[in-house]
Amino acid sequence: MASTPETQFETALREAAAATDALLEQLLSESASPRLLSAMRYAALGAGKRLRPFLVIESARLFNVPAASALRVGAALECVHCYSLVHDDLPAMDDDDLRRGKPTAHRKFDEATAILAGDSLLTLAFEILAHGETHADAEVRSALVLELTRASGMNGMAGGQMLDIEAEAGPAQTLDSIIRIQAHKTGALFRFACEAGAILAGADPTPLRHYADDIGLAFQIADDLLDLESSPEALGKATQKDLQRGKATIASLMGRKAAAEKAGSLIASATAALALYGSKADMLREAARFIVSRKK
Amino acid sequence: MASTPETQFETALREAAAATDALLEQLLSESASPRLLSAMRYAALGAGKRLRPFLVIESARLFNVPAASALRVGAALECVHCYSLVHDDLPAMDDDDLRRGKPTAHRKFDEATAILAGDSLLTLAFEILAHGETHADAEVRSALVLELTRASGMNGMAGGQMLDIEAEAGPAQTLDSIIRIQAHKTGALFRFACEAGAILAGADPTPLRHYADDIGLAFQIADDLLDLESSPEALGKATQKDLQRGKATIASLMGRKAAAEKAGSLIASATAALALYGSKADMLREAARFIVSRKK
Numbered sequence: 001m002a003s004t005p006e007t008q009f010e011t012a013l014r015e016a017a018a019a020t021d022a023l024l025e026q027l028l029s030e031s032a033s034p035r036l037l038s039a040m041r042y043a044a045l046g047a048g049k050r051l052r053p054f055l056v057i058e059s060a061r062l063f064n065v066p067a068a069s070a071l072r073v074g075a076a077l078e079c080v081h082c083y084s085l086v087h088d089d090l091p092a093m094d095d096d097d098l099r100r101g102k103p104t105a106h107r108k109f110d111e112a113t114a115i116l117a118g119d120s121l122l123t124l125a126f127e128i129l130a131h132g133e134t135h136a137d138a139e140v141r142s143a144l145v146l147e148l149t150r151a152s153g154m155n156g157m158a159g160g161q162m163l164d165i166e167a168e169a170g171p172a173q174t175l176d177s178i179i180r181i182q183a184h185k186t187g188a189l190f191r192f193a194c195e196a197g198a199i200l201a202g203a204d205p206t207p208l209r210h211y212a213d214d215i216g217l218a219f220q221i222a223d224d225l226l227d228l229e230s231s232p233e234a235l236g237k238a239t240q241k242d243l244q245r246g247k248a249t250i251a252s253l254m255g256r257k258a259a260a261e262k263a264g265s266l267i268a269s270a271t272a273a274l275a276l277y278g279s280k281a282d283m284l285r286e287a288a289r290f291i292v293s294r295k296k
Numbered sequence: 297m298a299s300t301p302e303t304q305f306e307t308a309l310r311e312a313a314a315a316t317d318a319l320l321e322q323l324l325s326e327s328a329s330p331r332l333l334s335a336m337r338y339a340a341l342g343a344g345k346r347l348r349p350f351l352v353i354e355s356a357r358l359f360n361v362p363a364a365s366a367l368r369v370g371a372a373l374e375c376v377h378c379y380s381l382v383h384d385d386l387p388a389m390d391d392d393d394l395r396r397g398k399p400t401a402h403r404k405f406d407e408a409t410a411i412l413a414g415d416s417l418l419t420l421a422f423e424i425l426a427h428g429e430t431h432a433d434a435e436v437r438s439a440l441v442l443e444l445t446r447a448s449g450m451n452g453m454a455g456g457q458m459l460d461i462e463a464e465a466g467p468a469q470t471l472d473s474i475i476r477i478q479a480h481k482t483g484a485l486f487r488f489a490c491e492a493g494a495i496l497a498g499a500d501p502t503p504l505r506h507y508a509d510d511i512g513l514a515f516q517i518a519d520d521l522l523d524l525e526s527s528p529e530a531l532g533k534a535t536q537k538d539l540q541r542g543k544a545t546i547a548s549l550m551g552r553k554a555a556a557e558k559a560g561s562l563i564a565s566a567t568a569a570l571a572l573y574g575s576k577a578d579m580l581r582e583a584a585r586f587i588v589s590r591k592k
Contacts (some may be wrong), residue, residue: 110388112458113458119454123445127446142426163329
């Protein structure tokens with residue numbers, strides 16, 4: 001049977017996930033506290049689609065960046081993603097018991113351990129990027145650190161999480177304000193993932209930024225729809241949370257049908273942004289389609 | 297009246313604190329969430345001795361590093377220090393209500409905000425270091441990021457905090473194990489502070505590492521003694537906490553007199569490690585004396 005772009009994508013995603021896991025396994029092998037290390041490994045290993053590392057790897061491939069460099073950047077980004085999940089799941093935040101079909105880190109360990117594991121995963125991300133093995137040129141390493149801090153800090157993901165918490169306690173949100181929160185909370189890391197390849201190569205990241213912003217928003221809409229339509233068993237985490245909390249989402253404000261159409265047009269726009277890369281960007285095109293068709 | 301080394305030190309410490317505050321004020325001026333920014337400013341501005349930035353500034357002065365570079369590194373280090381205080385004060389950790397004479401961040405705001413403010417201060421630290429304004433040479437910036445991640449992550453401060461929490465729940469600790477915990481929990485940031493000057497200059501950090509390890513341990517012993525002997529009014533935070541929890545400290549295991557003597561001999565050793573820098577290191581010698589004589 002001839003392989004289709006779709007099966008090629010599935011294989012590539014699986015391989016990127018396996019390579020990311022193997023590298024994280026190696027990077028998470030030593031800590032002053034075995035308990036802390038266990039909690040970090042629990043939060044970071046053996047689960048997750050590794051979509052962000054995949055995007056780093058594929059964006060780097062456009063510019064023929066060595067795979068080992070891209071993999072390290074992907075692993076660093078995954079550390080930031082996993083830290084954010086651990087902290088967001090805490091009782092003081094979203095108070096979630098289930099993540100990727102397993103107890104959340106603070107349920108498996110305790111809150112103090114989960115806070116420290118998140119802190120340490122965040123710190124590890126920058127250790128990975130600053131290390132000489134990530135890239136021979138320190139200018140590139142510094143640029144990666146700088147961009148990831150901006151994507152994840154007070155003007156990026158953490159700022160977005162705070163806005164999201166504030167929005168829940170405040171008056172009804174408009175579609176524009178929810179989209180702005182999403183751009184910070186989840187969009188910023190997608191943007192870093194896609195720009196990282198260009199940063200590693202010293203190339204112009206603008207087309208990848210357009211692609212990233214489109215798939216980031218599409219990813220959030222797909223998440224909203226999965227939260228409405230899927231089950232905890234299929235998704236490995238609680239569902240219908242937004243509905244239960246009376247929290248407006250992009251999908252609930254637009255309606256499911258219009259939201260699904262919007263996601264589709266974002267994917268078309270994301271795919272168009274990749275035109276100049278030709279067939280080298282085929283896996284990124286498939287990734288865009290996967291983001292709106294995934295079942296979890 | 298002629299100025300003594302002691303008054304010169306007090307002036308220099310005050311000036312370093314003012315300069316650090318002014319720079320942090322500027323660095324903490326923009327966030328996606330005004331609430332998050334308020335909490336970060338509350339945690340990082342207008343309090344604290346700024347001893348770690350002072351050590352960066354004085355270690356950099358030994359090698360004629362431009363003051364602006366040293367100040368940025370000091371501000372980054374202070375962000376890490378302040379983040380660690382915010383997270384350590386959380387109910388799941390030390391559950392403290394008072395810090396520097398004010399309500400702790402989670403009492404002033406709430407737990408979610410305090411967690412995110414800590415996360416964002418940690419992230420900001422690496423943003424400051426990776427930025428071109430910190431040093432023209434990206435190799436130096438990357439080295440600073442790498443060393444600060446190692447000092448603050450799973451093999452440094454965060455690892456030490458986890459060990460400390462585990463020790464409290466476990467069997468009685470030996471003096472050696474408490475000293476090991478301290479070396480991670482508080483020693484690692486002191487080491488970074490003192491080595492930073494050498495990293496900025498591309499010089500050998502070994503003598504400064506010896507100095508740092510001695511004053512780090514002396515600082516902890518002084519802290520133990522202050523906790524036993526001072527009042528919440530004088531110290532701006534709860535006292536006799538270790539005693540109430542039945543937690544062994546270096547001072548309680550050695551006895552107050554022997555602990556004070558040990559701190560004195562550490563200061564002599566720290567001072568001796570600075571011999572090769574001559575009179576340029578006078579402020580670092582005074583800092584060592586200050587660390588064991590301070591009243592808060």
